[in-house]
Amino acid sequence: MSFKVRSGFEFTLLNYNNLSTKVYSPPFATSLDTFWQLKFKPTSKGNPEYCSVYLVAIPSHEEGGTTSAWTNRATYSADIYIKHPETLNEIKKATLDTTKFSAIKPLRGWNRFCKKTLLPSDQIILGIEFDKTEFGTPDEKPRFPGNGKPFPDDLVTAWADQLNKPEYADVEFKVQGQSIYANTTILMRRSEYFQRMFVGRWVESITYNQGEEEQAQQQQRQQVPTPEEDDDTDMDSNASGSSGINNSISSHKRRRVSDSESDDEDDDRSVRSICSSLPIRSKRIVIDVTDFHPDTFLEMLRFLYTNRVSFGTRESPTSPTNLFKIADKYLIENLQQHAKVKLFRGLNMNNAAEFLFSTAWQYDELRDHVMNYVVQNFQIVCKTPGFKSITSNPSNYPQFHNLITEILRKVFADDDSDY
Known part of the structure; x- marks a missing residue:
């Protein structure tokens, strides 16, 4: 049993203008098994007049093992903001879409979050507010991501x-x-x-x-x-x-x-x-x-x-x-599990088909997730050089006919369901 309340987390960044690289906040949680971090870049890539802010989802054991969107995180609404440290006035605030977090895209945010000319020169308050946080009962324990306590x-x-x-x-x-x-x-x-x-x-x-x-x-x-x-x-x-x-x-x-x-x-x-x-x-x-x-x-x-x-x-x-x-x-x-998370994070439109046809089909832990990724993005995947190379050399892939048949069947089934 649990009950829900609104929650917020704030972090004061001292001398942020002197930062030469991105920084991460300490992890925080909105439930016993849902952990996050804020990521701040003082200078936006390609837009040096802006700073960048992102929300990073720290995957649980179950989340790290799938390429699908993490549906439980989609139920949250999050507002990210920067405040003036003295007046506490909000300088910039924006609402984040939390529906697309996944092992492939574990962070969401803005490359151009706020113009640096609007910020004070020495320090800022970076914060986030969630519409809900789930409190547990005394007999429930946090389920920390990863392997728990690291080895000393x-x-x-x-x-x-x-x-x-x-x-x-x-x-x-x-x-x-x-x-x-x-x-x-x-x-x-x-x-x-x-x-x-x-x-x-x-x-x-x-x-x-x-x-x-x-x-x-x-x-x-x-x-x-x-x-x-x-x-x-x-x-x-x-x-x-x-x-x-x-x-x-x-x-x-x-x-x-x-x-x-x-x-x-x-x-x-x-x-x-x-x-x-x-x-x-x-x-x-x-x-x-x-x-x-x-x-x-x-x-x-x-x-x-x-x-x-x-x-x-x-x-x-x-x-x-x-x-x-x-x-x-x-x-x-x-x-x-570590390797699977790394593989899923590296999956993209260009390499997904090659990975499915050469390797993923051999392992139950990989096959279905990579197959779903290819099917969901087939309109783009089918135009990539990797996919064209596969269809031009089917004899190099022992499961070519079975996999291509399954992909096309699922793609057309999804198309039919839209009508």
């Missing part, structure tokens, strides 16, 4: 220092011939896929880097137990054979992995303990990885170690597309 910097450093260090590693990944070193305890803590890889009889199919005569004994000694912190995971450590484990992984593919469900403080303590007590390894598991670039695999491991990710350009091994694919394989839902 010293914890990130502690994890990062352990990555790709042979002396602390008990697993070596041979990624297209390049060796990348990691620790199974950390990987199992962060990924269900790796939990199942290093537990039970699946480990018997893994190669070790010691002599053949020692392998049987070493496999027995290096059975890695499920961490005690993970007693609540839905796993069967007695699964028999790698085939059964692969089937089990497929059936759990859409479950949230433990890094997003565990308590932050417990994670901090357990990770500090792990990092401080990792023994120096003389023998390790060796696993061949042939389907990903070494940089893609290393960035995935970096996310597992630090909960942070750095995306590269569209053509690089660490592009959002490549990291989405590797997160999908290794059941790392948080990384997959």
Whole structure:
């Protein structure tokens, strides 16, 4: 149960004329799961006599996973204004259309909001007023966007220092011939896929880097137990054979992995303990990885170690597309979500068709959203060089006929509904 009131948020910008770049307000909320920021640019791009103001929608977990307009935000009416700090008179005020916020367009506002000659020289008050704000009850808790509390910097450093260090590693990944070193305890803590890889009889199919005569004994000694912190995971450590484990992984593919469900403080303590007590390894598991670039695999491991990710350009091994694919394989839902949000934000009329026909059709989490975007903007998309290249080379796209048929069917169905 909740009740609604009007609300406003104001921020005083001191010496705003000395700003050389855009600035953002602290986040604020109009409900337990609806967060915003104001963005101010002292000099408008292309119109230096104006300042720019935007409202930024901070996406929730659910909003970040769709290309559609965020309908719950469309119910708000927002007035953005600039006031004189002494008289409190409004210098400029405008009403914002909140119906078009989406992962592709998470901010709305004005490039030319107010002429700078109208503003005082030293400071201004930047504010926003909403027609409603939803108050929750004591038993309701805010649902913060993203991953909740960020990892402390010293914890990130502690994890990062352990990555790709042979002396602390008990697993070596041979990624297209390049060796990348990691620790199974950390990987199992962060990924269900790796939990199942290093537990039970699946480990018997893994190669070790010691002599053949020692392998049987070493496999027995290096059975890695499920961490005690993970007693609540839905796993069967007695699964028999790698085939059964692969089937089990497929059936759990859409479950949230433990890094997003565990308590932050417990994670901090357990990770500090792990990092401080990792023994120096003389023998390790060796696993061949042939389907990903070494940089893609290393960035995935970096996310597992630090909960942070750095995306590269569209053509690089660490592009959002490549990291989405590797997160999908290794059941790392948080990384997959980060990559999906990045992909949707980069979607536009020129690249949407190519992305759908080459990649998105393979993944349920992407296909429907990108398909809807192409259909809704088909009158423009069909004229782009990317779409024309697809129709000129259909053999390059294995699902060309199915996808083009579905697009045209939906486009004409939408046209019929207008009459």
